[in-house]
Amino acid sequence: MKKVELLAPAGDLERLKTAIRYGADAVYIGGKKFSLRSRASNFDIPDIEAGVEFAKEYGAHVHVTVNMIPHEEDLDGLREYLLELERIGVTAIIVASLSIMNLAKEVAPKLEVHVSTQHSSTNSSVIKFYESLGMNRVVLARECTLEDIKATMEQANLPVEAFIHGGMCVSYSGRCTLSNNMTDRDANRGGCAQSCRWKYRLFKDDQPLHDEEKLFSMSSKDLCAIEYVPALIDAGVSSFKIEGRMKSQYYLATIVRTYRMLIDEYYAKGEVSPARIAFYRDELSKAENRRTANGFYAGHPKMQDHLYGINGSGVSQEFIAYVLDYDEATKIAKLEVRNNFAKGIQAEAFGPDTKNTNFIVDMLYNEDGEIVEVARNPMDILYTKIDIKIKKHDMIRKIIDKREKIY
Ligand code: SF4
Numbered sequence: 088m089k090k091v092e093l094l095a096p097a098g099d100l101e102r103l104k105t106a107i108r109y110g111a112d113a114v115y116i117g118g119k120k121f122s123l124r125s126r127a128s129n130f131d132i133p134d135i136e137a138g139v140e141f142a143k144e145y146g147a148h149v150h151v152t153v154n155m156i157p158h159e160e161d162l163d164g165l166r167e168y169l170l171e172l173e174r175i176g177v178t179a180i181i182v183a184s185l186s187i188m189n190l191a192k193e194v195a196p197k198l199e200v201h202v203s204t205q206h207s208s209t210n211s212s213v214i215k216f217y218e219s220l221g222m223n224r225v226v227l228a229r230e231c232t233l234e235d236i237k238a239t240m241e242q243a244n245l246p247v248e249a250f251i252h253g254g255m256c257v258s259y260s261g262r263c264t265l266s267n268n269m270t271d272r273d274a275n276r277g278g279c280a281q282s283c284r285w286k287y288r289l290f291k292d293d294q295p296l297h298d299e300e301k302l303f304s305m306s307s308k309d310l311c312a313i314e315y316v317p318a319l320i321d322a323g324v325s326s327f328k329i330e331g332r333m334k335s336q337y338y339l340a341t342i343v344r345t346y347r348m349l350i351d352e353y354y355a356k357g358e359v360s361p362a363r364i365a366f367y368r369d370e371l372s373k374a375e376n377r378r379t380a381n382g383f384y385a386g387h388p389k390m391q392d393h394l395y396g397i398n399g400s401g402v403s404q405e406f407i408a409y410v411l412d413y414d415e416a417t418k419i420a421k422l423e424v425r426n427n428f429a430k431g432i433q434a435e436a437f438g439p440d441t442k443n444t445n446f447i448v449d450m451l452y453n454e455d456g457e458i459v460e461v462a463r464n465p466m467d468i469l470y471t472k473i474d475i476k477i478k479k480h481d482m483i484r485k486i487i488d489k490r491e492k493i494y
Contacts, residue, residue: 090354091319092326094150094248095343099129102336103138103149108480109340109439110347113148114138115181117332121161121168122152136175148178153191154203156184169195179223183261192221199223201248205261209235211242218245226250226328229260233315233384237322246325251316252342252371253330255307255382257283257393283307306394311379313367316346317353337406337425340482341374344439373405373484407434408483411468418474424467428485430460436473438481445486446473 095111097103103114116130116138130138130151139149151172155161169191172180179199182188183206191200201224202208202217209228217225226248227236236249256263263274265282272278286302288295297303310330312319319327327350329342349367353359359367371379380392408422428434430451436444451459451471462469 089325091324091350092248093343093346093350094326094328095339096253096329096332096334097138097339098332098334100134100138100141102334102339104141105336105480106339106343107142107145107147109343111147111343113150113178113326114142115150115152115328115332117152117154118168121155121157121165121187132171132175135172135177139176143176149176150179150181150201151177152203153180153187154183154205156205157186162186166190166194169198173198181226188220188222201226203261204228204250207259207262209239211239214239214243214245214247224248224325229255229310230383232386233318233322236319236324240323247323248326248328249312249319249324250310250330250382251312251319251327251346252310253334254377255310257305257307303395307388308380308392308394309375309377310382311368311371311375312382312384313346313349313371314364315381315384316349317359320350320353335406336409337482337484338374338376341437342371344437345370405484405487406482407462407485408469410436410438410477410479410481410483412479413473413477413481415476418472418476419470420473420477422469422471422483424462424465424469426465426485427461427463429462433486434483435486436475436477436481436483438478441477441481444473444475444477446475 092112093110094113094115095106097106097114097116103116106114116135118130118135135149135151142149153169157165165187169180173195177198179201180191181201181203182191183203188200188202191198200222202222204226207228207230208214208225209231214225222245224246229250231239231249240247258265266272266274266278266280269282270280272280284304284306286304289297289303316327327346329346331338345367349359352363378394380388382388407426407428408424410420411423412421428448430448432448434446434448436446448471451462451469453459454468459469
């Protein structure tokens, strides 16, 4: 059986490398033009080329979102852009417009064309239609239930991709103009301001429906499909997509590594026990900063799957350092500081090939050999001794016992 692909987002080249090092089989990125989230993208052509070269070293692939809904003025330069992507060895483009699908097939036939989730594909009939157009993959709507997917896969011939983790819309994904109306930022041309998550006053007949203290928001909880991974593999889904091109390097490393371990365990053993699912949930919670739910997999979301009136977010302070190097002989780790921490704290190292390794930061010094009591400045270079072997590119997080449980 061909193993399901783990497809991760990346907002820049550094995050692309992290996602691949931590276990992604493929990464999707957006260029500076023709992409949703273009405001968040740092990929120009040389960066995409560098990303493709890096991915090749790991046998991984790069997909590029060309998923804007183009107006007449947006078509300028599109043909040349597609030719460039094909030339530099991008595997696939993710497309939301029939005009771009058509053009890509005409001018850049080596590029796979994946039909974006913005097309709200929810059944086998629409997948057959895209197959007839020569498309190579369909990204299912996030609004599909597991039963929808099973029924679809019995009939579908094209590979399909399903979201397993990340943000959700309260509207049908890609069919929302709330941001356009509220901010004049076009959600379908890269500008969604997430207006659904703002706080609103509700009125009926000029009377407020709630007191001033409790403002109302329409935010969906983020998707976490960890319990559905085995069933989605059994159903025949070809690719698991993680949402979040604006997420941090630490978030990506944690989420990708966790799903990598879960997928590999399922293929190796044919099952994942409830205790292991609980372990993976706990791993995810070390990076999550929003509450999560099952999305549509169990059926239509209920009250408890939304966040009404609460924001539900908070910045995780757990990521404290990136491992730039590790000397196995002296056991000295060279760290790049990310968030402040003090000598004496309990910490945990983890990495692509490093199991969670707990240790106490009992010594800390800088490049001049001076003792440091508190690492205060992000990007400072510091050194510490870690007796258990870790590796370059591992990460260090602070253990917080009383971390709020978000599941
Ligand atoms: S405003 Fe909210 S529902 Fe609309 S596209 Fe943006 S995130 Fe989705």
